[in-house]
Amino acid sequence: MTRTPPPGMRADAIAYYEKVLIGARSAFADLGLDAELKDISERAGVGMGTIYRHFGNKDGVIAHVIQEAREDINNSVAAAKEADVPPLDRLRNCLTLSLDSVERYGWVIEALLGRRLPRDIQAEIENDRTLGEAVLSILEELVADGTLRKDLDLPLAALLIQSVVLAWIFDRSREEHDAAEAVDRILDIFLNGARA
Amino acid sequence: MTRTPPPGMRADAIAYYEKVLIGARSAFADLGLDAELKDISERAGVGMGTIYRHFGNKDGVIAHVIQEAREDINNSVAAAKEADVPPLDRLRNCLTLSLDSVERYGWVIEALLGRRLPRDIQAEIENDRTLGEAVLSILEELVADGTLRKDLDLPLAALLIQSVVLAWIFDRSREEHDAAEAVDRILDIFLNGARA
Amino acid sequence: MTRTPPPGMRADAIAYYEKVLIGARSAFADLGLDAELKDISERAGVGMGTIYRHFGNKDGVIAHVIQEAREDINNSVAAAKEADVPPLDRLRNCLTLSLDSVERYGWVIEALLGRRLPRDIQAEIENDRTLGEAVLSILEELVADGTLRKDLDLPLAALLIQSVVLAWIFDRSREEHDAAEAVDRILDIFLNGARA
Amino acid sequence: MTRTPPPGMRADAIAYYEKVLIGARSAFADLGLDAELKDISERAGVGMGTIYRHFGNKDGVIAHVIQEAREDINNSVAAAKEADVPPLDRLRNCLTLSLDSVERYGWVIEALLGRRLPRDIQAEIENDRTLGEAVLSILEELVADGTLRKDLDLPLAALLIQSVVLAWIFDRSREEHDAAEAVDRILDIFLNGARA
C-alpha cells in the first residue's frame, strides 16, 4: 500500500529496492504477468536473490507494483472528487482519468480481467469500490441538484459509465479517437440520450 | 467450427469425444485456461491420450471449446438480426444475448480479455466484428428511420452498448439484477439520456 | 527363424500375417527401428491389434523381420559355400553377397551397429559367426592349397575382409562404385598387397 | 568445440559444468544415446536444471560430449600427420589411434552408425573427412615415393583401411588382440598381400 520503501532501510538497500521496482514495472508492462523473475532481474540490473530479499516472492512483487497502480489511480480519483468543481466536470474528470489509467496500466487491467492475479490481490481489487462509489456519489449529487432525473437506476448508470473504460482497452478504433473528445461524446449520449 | 463430431467416427469414439469436451468445458469453466490436461482428463473420465487423439494438443482443445462458444453466441446474434422484428427490439435482443453469453462463457471472455489464448485464436476473435457490426447496423437503421439523432457518433455509441457486456462480467451487483430488466434500463438511459 | 507362418493357421489369418510383415519391412526400411507400430499397421493395411495377435509386441515384429534378413543372408552364404566352385571364387561370392545384403537390409545393420535391437536379438546376432566362419574356412582352404601364405593371421584376415561390408554402408562414394567391381579390386589388394 | 568451460564462469559453476560432463560421459557410455537426462543428472550429482543452464537441452549435451570426442580424435590424427615421421609410420599411427578411439568413444561411433544423432550433428560428422583425407594423403605420398603401386584404387584402399576400425568395434576377438599388434599385422596384409 506504500510507494515508499519500508522505513529504517539503509540508503543502498533503498536503491536496490527501487531498482527492482523499475525492472518489474518495465517487465510487466511489456510482457504482462507472464514476465519471468529473470526478466525482471535483468531489467532491474539486480540479482534474483535481491528480489526475494525485498519482496519475498513473485506475488510480492506483483502485489507491490499493482498497489502502486491502484494508489495512482485512486489518488487521481480523489483529486477529481474534491475542490469546488461542479459535479458534471468531476464526472468528466473521472472518466478521463480512467481512460488515462488504462493507457498507463493496461497490463494490470488485463491481468485483473483475466483473473490471473494472486487470489488475495484479485479479491482485494474486485472489492475495491473506490471508483464506483466516486461515480455513484457524483451521480447522487447530480440527482440531488436536479441535473439528472430522479427515477434513474443509479448503480446501473454508474456501471454504464465505468464500462466505457473496459471497452476502451480492447477496441481497435481507439487509436483514432482522442480520449478527451471521446469522453465528451460519451457523456453527451449519457446525459441527453441517443433518441432523435 | 462444428459442434458435431467429425463424420465417420465410431459410436464409442463419439462418446469419448463428447466426454473430453464435457471435461474440458468443466475444467476451463472452473480453473480458466490454466486447467491442466490432467484436470480435463480426470473430469472427462478419460485417459490423456484420448484428448490428443481427438484434438491434437491442448491448444486444439481450447480452440474447439472456444469455437463452440463463438458459434453459440454468433448464432444468437444472427437469430436476433433476422426476422421482421423492429430494430429497437433487435438491439435489446443483442444486449440480452450478450449478457446471457457472459453467464455461460465467462471464462472464454476472461481468457480473451487477459490475452491468454493461443496467438491465432486470440487474433481471430479480436478480428471478429460480428457482434460489433450487428450492433452498428442496427444503430444505422435506427438513424435512418429517424429513431436516433443524425449527429450520433455511431462507432462510439456501439462501443458504449457493447461495453456494458464487459462490465457485467465483473460487477458484483449483477446477482441482484435480472439481465432482461437491466437491459431495459440500460437502453432507456441510452435512448433517453439521464438528464432530468 | 521361420519365413513361413506358424502351421495350423487358417488361410485368411495367413493373409493378415503376411500383410503385417509387408508393412513392417516397408516401415523399417524407410524409417529404421524408429518406425512406430502405427506406421507399420498403416503400411500393412491392418489394425494394430492384428500385429499384437500375430507377433505379441513390437519386439516380436522386429525379431521376425530380422530373422528373415538373417536367413536370407545366411542362405546366400551357404549357397556360396557349397558346390565345387574354387575357393577364391567362393570368397568373392561371399563378399559380393554381403554387399548386396547391405543394399537390401541396411536398416538392420544400422540397428545392429547402433545396438538398438532388443537385447536378446542383439546378442544372438552378435554371437552368430556364420559369415565369419564361412570366410575363415575358405581362408583355411586357401592356406591348405597353398594359395595363401602359411603365416597369415587368419582371424585377422577374415576380419579385414568382412570389415569392408561395414565401411560400404557409410561411405559416401559407394554410389560411384559398382559393387562387383569393388569386390574384385578389394580382393586384388588383399591377395597381392598394395606394395609396388 | 572447446573442452574448457566458457570463460568468465564462476569457479563453482565450472565445477558443476564439469560434473554434468562427467555424468553425461558416464551415462552415454553405459546407456548410449538413450540415456535420460535423469540418468545424467543422477550420475553427475546435479539437478536437471543445471544441465539446462549449461547446455540448453539434451541435444546440447550430446553435441558437447561428441565434439569432445571428435576433437580428441582429430587432434590425434593431426599429431600423427605432422613431424618428419616416414609416411608408413604415420599410416600405422592413424590406424592405432583410430582403434584407441573406438575403445574410448565406442558409444559415439555406435550412435553415429545407428544414425541416432541429432540431425545437424549427424550431418556434420558424416561430412567430416578429416580421417579419410589424412589416410588418403598418406597413401598418395606412398604412391609418389614408390612404396605403393601406381595402379592402386586409392579411395578404395583408404576405405579398406578405415573399415578395419568399424569391424574392430564389434569383433568379439578383439579382447585377445593387442591393438598395436593387430595394426602391424593388418598393414602387413595390406602392403604385402595374403598370397603365398
Place this chain on the structure above:
DNA sequence: AATGAATGAGCGTTCATTCAT
C-alpha cells in the same frame, strides 16, 4: 478374429524458489 480408439507411464523441458559463494 480384426479393428482402432483408449490408456498412461515416461520423457524433455520450464521457471519459481533456494542457497552456496
Place this chain on the structure above:
DNA sequence: AATGAATGAACGCTCATTCAT
C-alpha cells in the same frame, strides 16, 4: 547483503500396449 547458479516439482506430449466394439 547481493549474486546468480542450482534445484526439482510440474507440465505438455508420445507411443507401446490394452481392450471394448
